[in-house]
Amino acid sequence: xxxxxxxxxxxxxxxxxxxxxxxxxxxxxxxxxxxxxxxxxxxxxxxxxxxxxxxxxxxxxxxxxxxxxxxxxxxxxxxxxxxxxxxxxxxxxxxxxxxxxxxxxxxxxxxxxxxx
Amino acid sequence: xxxxxxxxxxxxxxxxxxxxxxxxxxxxxxxxxxxxxxxxxxxxxxxxxxxxxxxxxxxxxxxxxxxxxxxxxxxxxxxxxxxxxxxxxxxxxxxxxxxxxxxxxxxxxxx
Numbered sequence: 001x002x003x004x005x006x007x008x009x010x011x012x013x014x015x016x017x018x019x020x021x022x023x024x025x026x027x028x029x030x031x032x033x034x035x036x037x038x039x040x041x042x043x044x045x046x047x048x049x050x051x052x053x054x055x056x057x058x059x060x061x062x063x064x065x066x067x068x069x070x071x072x073x074x075x076x077x078x079x080x081x082x083x084x085x086x087x088x089x090x091x092x093x094x095x096x097x098x099x100x101x102x103x104x105x106x107x108x109x110x111x112x113x114x115x116x
Numbered sequence: 117x118x119x120x121x122x123x124x125x126x127x128x129x130x131x132x133x134x135x136x137x138x139x140x141x142x143x144x145x146x147x148x149x150x151x152x153x154x155x156x157x158x159x160x161x162x163x164x165x166x167x168x169x170x171x172x173x174x175x176x177x178x179x180x181x182x183x184x185x186x187x188x189x190x191x192x193x194x195x196x197x198x199x200x201x202x203x204x205x206x207x208x209x210x211x212x213x214x215x216x217x218x219x220x221x222x223x224x225x226x227x
Contacts, residue, residue, distance in 0.1 A: 004158075040219065041219060042204065042217050042218060042219035042220050043159075043217040045214070048214065090159070092159075100166075101146055101147070102147050102166070103147070103208070104147070104149050104161045104215075105159075105161075105206075105215055106161065107151075107158035107159040107160070108158050109158045110157070110158050
């Protein structure tokens with residue numbers, strides 16, 4: 001979905017480095033999410049934000065932090081990357097004001113992160 | 117709990133129908149969704165069903181919902197090679213605040 005843009009698309013880095021993954025959206029949605037995807041484990045929620053200044057932990061927030069700089073931007077940071085954080089990371093958005101309460105999430109194309 | 121169960125792998129011949137199943141947990145889920153993930157891409161919303169419906173048809177896709185058994189299925193008619201992907205079901209949680217995703221079902225279409 002081109003309306004949700006993730007950068008970078010691929011990143012290889014070393015253990016202990018600080019990494020930031022960026023997400024921006026042009027959909028005008030108020031809610032944003034960060035997930036990681038690992039083979040056989042599906043999608044796991046890391047953090048989510050319902051608006052600027054609202055940050056909530058998901059299932060697996062340890063080792064990660066986020067910043068909602070503006071309604072359209074939500075970044076994910078790994079303060080000191082470790083190899084088991086190697087995964088595919090997805091940003092998603094949803095609109096709490098959607099008609100009838102139907103609030104599907106819309107995904108970016110993902111960031112493939114490898115930590116050596 | 118938030119466990120959404122899906123079987124992991126399905127192979128199907130081109131032109132046949134394929135059926136992917138999902139079991140969800142939250143009986144108060146308002147919407148249930150099916151997403152498709154092609155290689156190297158994000159999740160694309162395929163279709164959804166509102167919880168007061170038991171069937172929804174959208175071109176080659178048919179969604180069936182059995183609320184009593186908390187069972188959701190996706191049928192793809194006349195499966196094509198472009199349907200090869202991972203399919204995720206998702207349910208709404210906590211009054212529509214979040215989605216819980218299944219682990220995905222990989223569909224491989226054999227020409």
